[in-house]
Amino acid sequence: MLRTIESLKGCTVAASDGEIGSIEEVYFDDEAWGIRYLVVKTGNWISERRVLISPYSVRHTDPGATSVHVDLTRQQVSDSPAIDTHKPVSRQHEAEYLRYYGYPNYWGGLGVWGMSSYPAFGPALLPDVSTDTREQLALYADKPPGDSHLRSTDAVDGYHIEASDGVFGHVSGFIFDDETWTMRYLVVDTRNWWPAAKEVLIATDWIFLIDWYETTVSTELTRDAIKDSPAYDSSVPVVRDYETELYAFYGKKGYWAEKSENVPASRPESPVHVPGP
Incomplete structure (x- = not known):
């Protein structure tokens, strides 16, 4: 969920x-x-x-x-x-x-x-x-490789979204999968860049860079595409129908399709649940 x-x-x-x-x-x-x-x-x-x-x-x-x-x-x-x-x-x-x-x-x-x-x-x-x-x-057990790449959600909240053709919106929230404990979406507030303000979701799969010095999150999506994408309503839980609409809008393959192809043979019987919004 x-x-x-x-x-x-x-x-x-x-x-x-x-x-x-x-x-x-x-x-x-x-x-x-x-x-x-x-x-x-x-x-x-x-x-x-x-x-x-x-x-x-x-x-x-x-x-x-x-x-x-x-x-x-x-x-x-x-x-x-x-x-x-x-x-x-x-x-x-x-x-x-x-x-x-x-x-x-x-x-x-x-x-x-x-x-x-x-x-x-x-x-x-x-x-x-x-x-x-x-x-x-x-081999990795005793030789931890490289930087941990750990970031705080509090720190990233407010970062500007750098689309392929300019800045558009800022991070205002995060959506995660309570079964895999994977971050699925960033919530983007567009009110400072677009008069008809709304919040939208950008999948983490569509982000290629987080710049900690410039405080930006970069995506190859265009500003027009983000502007016209399905609106996100924070008062309503994100369901698969909405996700399907969002991925179809961008012409992307849903992560759940890939997930179903790679589910481990011995998956945990009871998914972890966390409090709802």
Whole structure:
């Protein structure tokens, strides 16, 4: 199901033995567009620290609820590696974090989540791949490659949209898939560039660059195309019929068609649910 990032903010994160804190922002990577961490502000029980919670740990939450349940204890979270949210999260810090919790590395693999399209791990939940491929992916275990490419949704909110023929609109929100924890769309507000203002969606598949110095998000779509695309109504959930109309308008193949062709043989039985908008 598709949800807004805004629907996560303020939600309580509940461990197996009590509350951890509330979600403040979300970190995603600008290459695979996977949501890597929830930034959680803890209560007084650990001095108002901010901790990272990976989708790997999310267990469940009831639809419409205001809490996200994780398969962790408060002690595990308290003892987790410290994070300074005022500084970029390095790949080395990520490697330390993942080792602490026993999670697999998501980088260097074949899917958004390393060897899977879902934030699940363990032999029963990983797709079948060749021995050679497993050996190649294992090389990344102790040698985290390159920059982490982690970005905060709070930081990208407000970035200008650079169309192929000029600036048109700015980022005003994010839509993600609560099953794969993948960012699917940026919400674009056009009111400062077009008198008949409206919000539209641009799929992350159609973005080729995020410039952190110029604070722009670049797409090969034209301004006229964006202007004439189906309007987005934030009060209505994004459903497949709307997505089909949007992709057909741009003459693009829907990500769900590709997804159905590549679903792993041992897909998680119960998709993760997060609160609705």
